Amino acid sequence: MFGLADCNNFFVSCERVFRPDLRDKPVVVLSNNDGCVISRSNESKAMGIKMGEPFFKIRHLMEQGKVAVFSSNYSLYGDMSRRVMSMLSLYTPHLDIYSIDEAILDFTGLGDADVLRAHGKKMVRDINKGVGVPISLGIAATKTLAKMASKYAKQYPAYEGVCLIDSDEKREKALQQFPIGDVWGVGRQMLKTMTYYGVRTAWDFVQRSENWVRREFNVNAVRTWRELQGINCIKIDELPYKKSICMSRSFPGAGISKLSELEEAVAYFATECARKLREQQSCCGQITVFAYTSRFRQEQPSDLLHQHIRMNVPTCDTAEIVHAALECVRRHVVQDLYSYKKAGVMVWDIVSSDAVQTLLFDEVDRGKQKKLIQAVDSINRKNGHNVVKVATMGERREYVADHKYVSRRYTTNINDILELKV
């Protein structure tokens, strides 16, 4: 049996831990640049605020005091996530962290349904008490079913946060009431096809033949189809390292028009990618740079920059990656008449640092380079992020723009710690 633990309205819940006055109030958390809504409390969902809704469309609600708004505070959410995960790991011999707010627990051999339910309820209570974040736990024979169960656990308060699917009868009932579009693995495109064929619930879906599923969709859909019938076939890999790393941002206001500004941003993104590569002891073989103008501003000239470079030898060296990224920018004709709203750097074709294929006629002294990187990393670790950096990055420290409603970093910055007045 698997347990799927999902934090309810995670970012909002994190904010509420330090703002108990907002417990039963409508709350939303915004994306970078205060762009759009990415987390909603149940109360804001009930008000009809949609996931991904642009902030400007609901600003009036905030101004009327009807909804509390927060900019995203990833230092806080990341730290709260670590706390939740570390508590979750106490309740299973094996924990797979699936995302910032979700994890899969292996409950194999832990006991019968009653034991599991009691175990799960204790876990949910303990985490609520220990971290302050509400959790929903679904338990079933497959991960897809457990995910479905966790949604039921969230939906019905009587379950006290835990829903268990442990018999064919329960599975059948659960499938019959579950909209097909809410099934894990069914996205927008698949939903369209399903609707066309009159498949409305998860139950309708499993009534179809395997051949039909394979014909209309692909092997992933077949896996989902099997999982819904209790056949375990989705493996969540704990990848030792990421296969691609991307760093990108939207620019606020009119965006960026000057080549020099675009270069600064790209140099910064490339620096961060290189740092993340080294963090997981890996090197990248290829580098992609992209930038584009607003897709919402039809009347302005539009442009798409998309260039990539293959490295002779996989690298994690900041200077080398920045250099390649800037080369990508310079290959493209950047004109002042374009306002780039978003840009980013992606590094991929990633290999482990100790498995790099070297080049016989390599022109770079990699030993020397390595020493330099280590020295720079060690200075930056001691003295702060990017204290030593490539000059192209300019004076700007980070590309976070508007975050007017950001909360304090209560748990990760000593200056932001809560003060109690007695």
Add this chain to the structure above:
DNA sequence: TCTGGGGTCCTAGGACCC
């Protein structure tokens, strides 16, 4: 005026091999 960011996996089609 204002519309996020970061990932993985699969597939089709082309280039190549014998």
Add this chain to the structure above:
DNA sequence: TCTGGGGTCCTAGGACCC
């Protein structure tokens, strides 16, 4: 009516997830 057969590897694009 007819066009050989069987492979691998690579890549771009599209699907999905949070």
